[in-house]
Amino acid sequence: MSGHSKWATIKRKKGANDAIRGAMTTKISREITIAVKMGGADPTGNMRLKLALSKAKSNNVTKDNINRAIQKGLGASDTSNYEEITYEGYGPGGAALMLDILTDNRNRTAANIRHIFSKHGGNLGENGCVAWMFKKKAVFVVDKETFDDEDALMEIAMDAGAEDFAAEDDSFEITAAPEDFNAIEAALAEKGIETASAEITQVPDTTVALADKDAEKMQKLLDALDEDDDVQNVYGNYEFAD
Numbered sequence: 001m002s003g004h005s006k007w008a009t010i011k012r013k014k015g016a017n018d019a020i021r022g023a024m025t026t027k028i029s030r031e032i033t034i035a036v037k038m039g040g041a042d043p044t045g046n047m048r049l050k051l052a053l054s055k056a057k058s059n060n061v062t063k064d065n066i067n068r069a070i071q072k073g074l075g076a077s078d079t080s081n082y083e084e085i086t087y088e089g090y091g092p093g094g095a096a097l098m099l100d101i102l103t104d105n106r107n108r109t110a111a112n113i114r115h116i117f118s119k120h121g122g123n124l125g126e127n128g129c130v131a132w133m134f135k136k137k138a139v140f141v142v143d144k145e146t147f148d149d150e151d152a153l154m155e156i157a158m159d160a161g162a163e164d165f166a167a168e169d170d171s172f173e174i175t176a177a178p179e180d181f182n183a184i185e186a187a188l189a190e191k192g193i194e195t196a197s198a199e200i201t202q203v204p205d206t207t208v209a210l211a212d213k214d215a216e217k218m219q220k221l222l223d224a225l226d227e228d229d230d231v232q233n234v235y236g237n238y239e240f241a242d
Helices: 006-010 018-039 047-058 063-075 106-119 150-159 178-190 212-227
Strands: 083-090 096-103 134-143 164-167 171-176 197-204 208-210 231-236 238-240
Touching: 018 047, 018 063, 018 096, 018 212, 018 231, 047 063, 047 197, 083 106, 096 106, 106 212, 134 178, 150 164, 150 171, 150 178, 171 178, 178 197, 197 231, 208 212, 212 231, 212 238
Parallel strands: 208 238
Antiparallel strands: 083 096, 096 231, 134 171, 134 197, 164 171
């Protein structure tokens, strides 16, 4: 079952842009705080917190920032009333995009996101216009630098309930149903296998190849969305041509 992974083609590596890194820390910290408010500070029984902490680890968020976010959630010192929204639309080249939004001002966010899409060659659509192109999946990435035995990793993953396994240039990717996240995480931990990332995400059924100007426009659109504090996650069915 090894081979090409669709997810590898759309999983963007974060650049060195300080603004984007700062925005990412802010977003993840907010997600941790809300997760603690909703389900407590024990990730064992709080899947939302477990996923937020995993994202914090893969994005190198400092322990101090994580602890502050947890304490903020426990003390309920953040009185903002955040609303969760999903936006859907199209980017350059007709690529589909889905956005997870966390906002305390729906009108402000709608105006900002619409402006970002319009400025960079995209447009927002109605709810459901692209969601049918994606499926929610648990995705684990293991760097070959930390574990390079493909056959052993595949066996562990499939025995724990994985649906697919892919070997890429520098990593292995495990895909599973969201409800099998805990089983696979536990199986990897039991063998001492570290993950570069472990998340529940939206994976596209098919991808759209972007090149030249469309690829440049999409990159600028993604950077602008990354810098917006209200955008928690961006999912797309694009891939950048070599």
